[in-house]
Amino acid sequence: MRISQFQKYSQKENTVTNNILLMLSRLNDLKVEYYKSIIEKLSDGGQSYEPQANFLQQVGSNRGIIDGFIEVKASKIVIETKLSQRELIKKLTKYGAVFKKGVQNQLWHLSSNCYSDEEVEIINDKLKKEYPEIPIEFNNLLFLNLIENLEEIYEENVHDYELKLLYEDFRDYCYEERLVNDSAYKLLFVPTGWSYEWNLKHKMYFCPINWHKQEFSYFGLYKSKSVRSFSKVENVIEADYDFPSKTLSVKTKNHTDRQIERLELALLNYGESQSGLKYYILPEDEFYITDFKKDSKGGIQGFRYKDLRHFIKEENLVHLENQNTERIAEILKNKIWK
Structure with missing residues (x-):
């Protein structure tokens, strides 16, 4: 197993903050443009961010034309990290004292539980009242925002292997430390290719045991730039299968006779011995x-997760866990993703 870039031995706030700063630092080391991009994506005000020197020539001024000009724009980002709670507003706004005039100032509150819109308005009003001459942008962020924006940067630069590892390690760290809990809204979909007809016929999918670490509620089969099926997962069974002897060795418990019967029939139809796999048994x-549909170039590299709240807001399906699976499948027929 490859060593992760992020410590996983504690959920203390200082460890979480350290790993967030490590991720941002590594992103900057890989390419300054990556770091610039994620800060701009996370910015609530959408303002540009300049983390490096700008080299210019023939710059106009009221004193004439400057031949060469190098400018480093000052900026400060203050991060207040909480695990699952929110900082007291009175304490949070006190951090505005570290900011200065003439500087691009950002105050981040980072947690798995963000402030409401009303609370954000209160925070912005207090910052303006307490520091009237200092512009401070307040960003109300979830750990999920960091993951999603880092994913966007990776998808724009899919050939950068080091960026891929950074994204995957940081994503896995956040989920394994339970900094993100969006499983009630999450769809996992997997590429099938030539096996699609087999997957569809038996309503089943298999993969290595250590794949798909995140929790999720919905499952889809992907083929030809579209998620073609939508369901929940009935069970996950770890098993080895010896085709010559038609022997199924089940490694897990809590399965039904019907599920084992379906698995045996599917593997007999598949016609090969298999080991070290887990089988997603989907509802009959x-x-x-x-x-x-995927509305961008190319296929997908391995499995993907999507937060369904990004695609069905207008239907007012606020609580997906209480919705009919068939209804969601119908809605997704008219949606696209990149």
């Missing part, structure tokens, strides 16, 4: 065809 009845 509540399994729906959809057409959740």
